[in-house]
Amino acid sequence: MVVVMNPGAPQAQLDAVVARIESAGAQAFVSRGLARTIIGVIGEPSLRTELNLSGMPGVSTVLQVSAPYKLVSSQAQAERSTVWVGPEGRAVPIGPGTFTLVAGPCAVESALQTLGAARLAAGAGATLLRGGAYKPRTSPLSFQGMGEDALKILADVREATGLYVVSEVIDPADVDLVASYADMILIGATNMQNFALLDSVGRRGKPVMLKRGMQATVDEWLLAAEYVAQRGNCQIVLCERGIRTFETATKATLDLSAIPLVQRLSHLPVVVDPTHCAGRRDLIVPLARAAIAAGADGLLVDVHPDPENALVDGPQALAGAELRELASAVRQLPPLMGRLPAQPCGQMASQTLS
Amino acid sequence: MVVVMNPGAPQAQLDAVVARIESAGAQAFVSRGLARTIIGVIGEPSLRTELNLSGMPGVSTVLQVSAPYKLVSSQAQAERSTVWVGPEGRAVPIGPGTFTLVAGPCAVESALQTLGAARLAAGAGATLLRGGAYKPRTSPLSFQGMGEDALKILADVREATGLYVVSEVIDPADVDLVASYADMILIGATNMQNFALLDSVGRRGKPVMLKRGMQATVDEWLLAAEYVAQRGNCQIVLCERGIRTFETATKATLDLSAIPLVQRLSHLPVVVDPTHCAGRRDLIVPLARAAIAAGADGLLVDVHPDPENALVDGPQALAGAELRELASAVRQLPPLMGRLPAQPCGQMASQTLS
Amino acid sequence: MVVVMNPGAPQAQLDAVVARIESAGAQAFVSRGLARTIIGVIGEPSLRTELNLSGMPGVSTVLQVSAPYKLVSSQAQAERSTVWVGPEGRAVPIGPGTFTLVAGPCAVESALQTLGAARLAAGAGATLLRGGAYKPRTSPLSFQGMGEDALKILADVREATGLYVVSEVIDPADVDLVASYADMILIGATNMQNFALLDSVGRRGKPVMLKRGMQATVDEWLLAAEYVAQRGNCQIVLCERGIRTFETATKATLDLSAIPLVQRLSHLPVVVDPTHCAGRRDLIVPLARAAIAAGADGLLVDVHPDPENALVDGPQALAGAELRELASAVRQLPPLMGRLPAQPCGQMASQTLS
Amino acid sequence: MVVVMNPGAPQAQLDAVVARIESAGAQAFVSRGLARTIIGVIGEPSLRTELNLSGMPGVSTVLQVSAPYKLVSSQAQAERSTVWVGPEGRAVPIGPGTFTLVAGPCAVESALQTLGAARLAAGAGATLLRGGAYKPRTSPLSFQGMGEDALKILADVREATGLYVVSEVIDPADVDLVASYADMILIGATNMQNFALLDSVGRRGKPVMLKRGMQATVDEWLLAAEYVAQRGNCQIVLCERGIRTFETATKATLDLSAIPLVQRLSHLPVVVDPTHCAGRRDLIVPLARAAIAAGADGLLVDVHPDPENALVDGPQALAGAELRELASAVRQLPPLMGRLPAQPCGQMASQTLS
Structure with a gap:
């Protein structure tokens, strides 16, 4: 998951997002740019929690980077099934x-x-x-x-x-x-x-x-x-x-x-x-x-x-x-x-x- | 329902379509033009039969003209329900x-x-x-x-x-x-x-x-x-x-x-x-x-x-x-x-x- | 821009992507996770170059995070125009x-x-x-x-x-x-x-x-x-x-x-x-x-x-x-x-x- | 073209539609059913006139039955071109x-x-x-x-x-x-x-x-x-x-x-x-x-x-x-x-x- 902050989002908003990610047991990697800051989220949040990051103040978009399916994924099994x-x-x-x-x-x-x-x-x-x-x-x-x-x-x-x-x-x-x-x-x-x-x-x-x-x-x-x-x-x-x-x-x-x-x-x-x-x-x-x-x-x-x-x-x-x-x-x-x-x-x- | 025949469809194909419509208990009204013939179908075919007209030889298109729903239609009840x-x-x-x-x-x-x-x-x-x-x-x-x-x-x-x-x-x-x-x-x-x-x-x-x-x-x-x-x-x-x-x-x-x-x-x-x-x-x-x-x-x-x-x-x-x-x-x-x-x-x- | 690498993409592929980003005058921020590595790209590549990152070996997806328009953007002018x-x-x-x-x-x-x-x-x-x-x-x-x-x-x-x-x-x-x-x-x-x-x-x-x-x-x-x-x-x-x-x-x-x-x-x-x-x-x-x-x-x-x-x-x-x-x-x-x-x-x- | 009238559309509305069709030099074939009347329109209206039938009182729908293109149609030339x-x-x-x-x-x-x-x-x-x-x-x-x-x-x-x-x-x-x-x-x-x-x-x-x-x-x-x-x-x-x-x-x-x-x-x-x-x-x-x-x-x-x-x-x-x-x-x-x-x-x- 990647969280893209609004341009000019203040540090407090960034901190709140990072805190929410970490409280769910995942890791947050912050990349600061001139215009925007983006946060890479590594680690699976627990099943029954939605992080709701996209509704937090200062958040522009939340992008999914992993396939949301697991068992049927080619990552679970490289060889095609019969x-x-x-x-x-x-x-x-x-x-x-x-x-x-x-x-x-x-x-x-x-x-x-x-x-x-x-x-x-x-x-x-x-x-x-x-x-x-x-x-x-x-x-x-x-x-x-x-x-x-x-x-x-x-x-x-x-x-x-x-x-x-x-x-x-x-x-x-x-x-x-x-x-x-x-x-x-x-x-x-x-x-x-x-x-x-x-x-x-x-x-x-x-x-x-x-x-x-x-x-x-x-x-x-x-x-x-x-x-x-x-x-x-x-x-x-x-x-x-x-x-x-x-x-x-x-x-x-x-x-x-x-x-x-x-x-x-x-x-x-x-x-x-x-x-x-x-x-x-x-x-x-x-x-x-x-x-x-x-x-x-x-x-x-x-x-x-x-x-x-x-x-x-x-x-x-x-x-x-x-x-x-x-x-x-x-x-x-x-x-x-x-x-x-x-x-x-x-x-x-x-x-x-x- | 309106059946549009192919341009130049022979009479025998037209007859077959009309026969099928009438065998289902509906009426066929034939309008002949220079380029095409169209057939108006009046009367509800029985529930458990599909006329399959669109697959018959010589048929170009079958157009529905009545709303396919009845009980919820504004024709069934003009006044809006509460x-x-x-x-x-x-x-x-x-x-x-x-x-x-x-x-x-x-x-x-x-x-x-x-x-x-x-x-x-x-x-x-x-x-x-x-x-x-x-x-x-x-x-x-x-x-x-x-x-x-x-x-x-x-x-x-x-x-x-x-x-x-x-x-x-x-x-x-x-x-x-x-x-x-x-x-x-x-x-x-x-x-x-x-x-x-x-x-x-x-x-x-x-x-x-x-x-x-x-x-x-x-x-x-x-x-x-x-x-x-x-x-x-x-x-x-x-x-x-x-x-x-x-x-x-x-x-x-x-x-x-x-x-x-x-x-x-x-x-x-x-x-x-x-x-x-x-x-x-x-x-x-x-x-x-x-x-x-x-x-x-x-x-x-x-x-x-x-x-x-x-x-x-x-x-x-x-x-x-x-x-x-x-x-x-x-x-x-x-x-x-x-x-x-x-x-x-x-x-x-x-x-x-x- | 965020580049998402394939799971298990080798270091050499990652290095090649980073090198291409930096050769276009932008900065690459690498976040390594257990399953995947993602790279935040900060800085505008020059106008006449396409980075073609999405076609590089090991790259899974390239996500845009900035609005692609500039002059008409609300970031260019916060007040709405008349x-x-x-x-x-x-x-x-x-x-x-x-x-x-x-x-x-x-x-x-x-x-x-x-x-x-x-x-x-x-x-x-x-x-x-x-x-x-x-x-x-x-x-x-x-x-x-x-x-x-x-x-x-x-x-x-x-x-x-x-x-x-x-x-x-x-x-x-x-x-x-x-x-x-x-x-x-x-x-x-x-x-x-x-x-x-x-x-x-x-x-x-x-x-x-x-x-x-x-x-x-x-x-x-x-x-x-x-x-x-x-x-x-x-x-x-x-x-x-x-x-x-x-x-x-x-x-x-x-x-x-x-x-x-x-x-x-x-x-x-x-x-x-x-x-x-x-x-x-x-x-x-x-x-x-x-x-x-x-x-x-x-x-x-x-x-x-x-x-x-x-x-x-x-x-x-x-x-x-x-x-x-x-x-x-x-x-x-x-x-x-x-x-x-x-x-x-x-x-x-x-x-x-x- | 086929004009489908509203259920129960009065005769005067039907007459007006037929009159408009005929005034454009086309022929109208009327098929009356229990619930609805449909009108087959045969003959090409002149190029610079729109019949505007779909906006006339009593008209439910107007259906096109002929291909709107002519020169590129397979009816213009049965053999495929090279x-x-x-x-x-x-x-x-x-x-x-x-x-x-x-x-x-x-x-x-x-x-x-x-x-x-x-x-x-x-x-x-x-x-x-x-x-x-x-x-x-x-x-x-x-x-x-x-x-x-x-x-x-x-x-x-x-x-x-x-x-x-x-x-x-x-x-x-x-x-x-x-x-x-x-x-x-x-x-x-x-x-x-x-x-x-x-x-x-x-x-x-x-x-x-x-x-x-x-x-x-x-x-x-x-x-x-x-x-x-x-x-x-x-x-x-x-x-x-x-x-x-x-x-x-x-x-x-x-x-x-x-x-x-x-x-x-x-x-x-x-x-x-x-x-x-x-x-x-x-x-x-x-x-x-x-x-x-x-x-x-x-x-x-x-x-x-x-x-x-x-x-x-x-x-x-x-x-x-x-x-x-x-x-x-x-x-x-x-x-x-x-x-x-x-x-x-x-x-x-x-x-x-x-």
Whole structure:
């Protein structure tokens, strides 16, 4: 932390700031200049105290210099992590050296639709199946998901296809239920700072995919991951899905600079969801390609066997020609980035985990 | 809804769009121009169907023309609502014709601190006491609130001062507990789209203050209110507290145009929290004055008897000279806007409710 | 400036940074902590050198601690400035203690329309007349202004009404021409970082109104003013007109926190244009009231005698009932803020300048 | 255009809107629903009239349905354009089927530095040399460029290396001068809506690279291009360089969805500048890779033989290992996107233009 004093702040104000820093058990290093004095603060103040330095007389600004997150930081662990999804011995990796496609319907609507989507997903190279049982919808009039019935369908489709299940939870009270069916829990963008949910998911100890909030800085995203990690669960995969900007031609602006950035700031894997930010099908494959080339550890996309009759986000679900293009990109580009090509589940396990 | 076709879209594509609209029980009005054809869609499609028109071949854009919210809309009720907080007969109004100051500590830290803050609040003209028992904090290392102990303190301070209590809830499982102590439930900005929480608060039927999310459009804010209203609870007060923009000189950009705007779009009362967007004490009073002049139905501010030792957001809490300035603005400006001046609780009740 | 080194950066990297700082004639103060070392940099590096410290090995971040502007800073002059518009002895002030209304048509369309607008403006309390001769339009198909013919009309209307003229320039080559007719030059939002124009206007030495760019931080706005001031022209009035955000219900988000903020950071007067950010007539008066209450030194609004036939921005021009409401706000609120009420030009001059 | 009336708007208001539409020579198609009436407007109103429909009584919203740009639209020309830079017969293409690297120093500082940078650029596969003679700098204290001396150096380096020159102009008065030395004129982000400059560059008829403003929507960007095209110059290459968002970890957020989007909306080529949005060297190559994979027609990057002593933006200039990585990406990825690999100038011309 660095405290910048106002120009001409009197000695008494400086002394008061130094005293407050030292009373919290930290050290203050004072650098006096002609125009201003700055104070370097070294040492962690105790957890439950805010120093409130920025409100003290004579203080111009307080600048943070250390990353506010610890466990998820690349300083805590220099080597990038791999998160394993699925039962031990047959789990699917998300992390450096591999490339993982997570695909499936935005919402589970029926067994048939989910199975159809899962087969499309597997055909395109997916090893994990996404499917929503609880949908956070902007409008209370929209379809909110089938709940536990959807989770049962997902479990059945896992049996039939070998794809492990990623499913979203939106209520802390449902974490155990979702975790009993799914192999990985998804925390959606609107819930990135739902701290009760982060707490509950953190304590449950299942792999987690944490989407970035549309309003969240990279620091806040990593702090949300830190909540989960602090509860003892470090099996966290970050998912960039676009931030909210003034541009309305797309639903959100995919921030691909966040991929190399979080790979430098944190050891956690990071995947990209190009579906929901594009808001139109014809932009998804170019953005998926860009995500792979930016270094993402995987992709999350919507597929649907009949997008025109989808109950949620049909215009963004891939099928047909666009899905074939995606499959081709997922085969072709990851090897150029030093990653094993994505392959149907059984094969991948045997090749990459032996 | 208006569907805009691509220039030169063939008749078959147009027919398919019309067929889909009509199959959902709505009517399609086709206007053919030289360059483009547009289709007006009249009639509400059924709740659980998405028409997915934007993904159909030949469709350029789909434009919404009706407000997506219903119960909270000014079309549902032309007259602006008043929300009453507190026990019947002695409740405090928030709405047109009055001006309500809600003040208190960001977080309850002790009985003494809360009582001190409440007395400062009442002295400045507050009739409602804010005080956090559960704090949604960006970092897991920050003080997270005292929980039920804080709620007990708030109830005691209500006894001592006559100020009714507004307190935040962040977990749907805590709604009943908070509602058993507080007179009004606060939903914070990070939880505006926490749909499980909206559902739970909506079912509980206690007055609610709903803060706008930092990333939320006015439409999304009103849709969040619609969730609560749909569960049968229309005692909703909106609270503007700043949106996230590129400007970093303040923590958020207070959007005061939202005040007259939501007062035209909705019948719900709307108050302003100038504290957390300013991020520095010296901007709060000018923003509070601006909020009153923009037509707000009330203000929400942090006060603290000892801001320099506050555990949460001390640099933004008012005390001393700034609080006196705020009190003066709250006495002086609302009458010019056709509102009764805020007054200490007992008096206000006797004057305004007789 | 503060340089934050990476955790564990070796001594050689630290030495290199210190050497570079000292070679530019500045001083380096090193504070060593357990985890990190930070270096305070004191003394201005020479103008034509960039230190490029942020690209050096071992450097984590470089933080600016001084305001990057000098002449327009409140550190250069503690007392807030007044800018005088119009001929000496009869000029109109913009600054602390007074409140100035600038009103008129967005674009000059004819002598009759401009005279009509000017009379409406004067009736509402304006002492300065805005009127565009050169319009920066987003589309090349829109009306671009009447050029010098408009300037002649403005000069005639000044004769007829006593209102001094504020008019926009968009090409550095036109600065002399506009300055020969107008009493104050307006630099629009799209030109805030048109450095050739800032240079030309700075050298010309006429009072300037500098609108904030829709993408500009407060710091960048003040740096744009610094360009003008550096060329010898300190007669600068800032104008807040809304910044671009994700909210599309209004054309831009008026940032009223910028008013008290720039009044603390700078000595320059600051006015508010509520017209173009609202994008709809019914939000303008509430925003105008809020601007006065936030402490603005004046307002800039569009008035038009026949808004429905305006060639530019008719839906935002005030007339009739809304204009009367504005006039009432401009009479009523500034005195509460310690400012002389705005009055028709002759009277104001006699009262405030004697 | 679609006009949406207020619910319950009386017939007289509807009639007035229809009358105004028809008086401007357009056609009105009325669709009446239970709740609302909407009016489709077909036919272009004349250029110098604004219909001002949005301010008329009873009007709720006016929605644009046609692209506001014409000449640069993909409706004007279905096939994507190629822009040729350099003398006829030996010119370098930017457009579909090829991939063009533009590289060089942000600012020309000396002949030696420029030659060094040009050689690095050519070695990395560049066929065009960027180099600034006039620099738009946020602060008036920063280095503003060497002006005509820089242009002479660039012309000499073109002789020595065969790389054609791209150089920025910031004052309309300098367009002829810059065009007499450079092969392509660059319009920077701060000048995207400098309409006097667009006008001057449009009339000059030299190939133009038009950067997107940090606050500009895709529509506004294309309208800026339309200004240039309307003056008779269609040799326009768009350049995405990041938009301003709330995220401060990078200087701007690169919007790669804009690449496929403008390639659908417009026939103009589009390149990406990953340098200035990253703000740090280690993010540039991942973003460059992503840009290629998203389908960009080329890249614009800063290279400098001695970044640590650069006068402008040294921390973002590529050299050494990062430049080698970029060169490798520029060789490897474009062929996968169906583009000829970038090659040193002479060879490329012989291969691609025969």
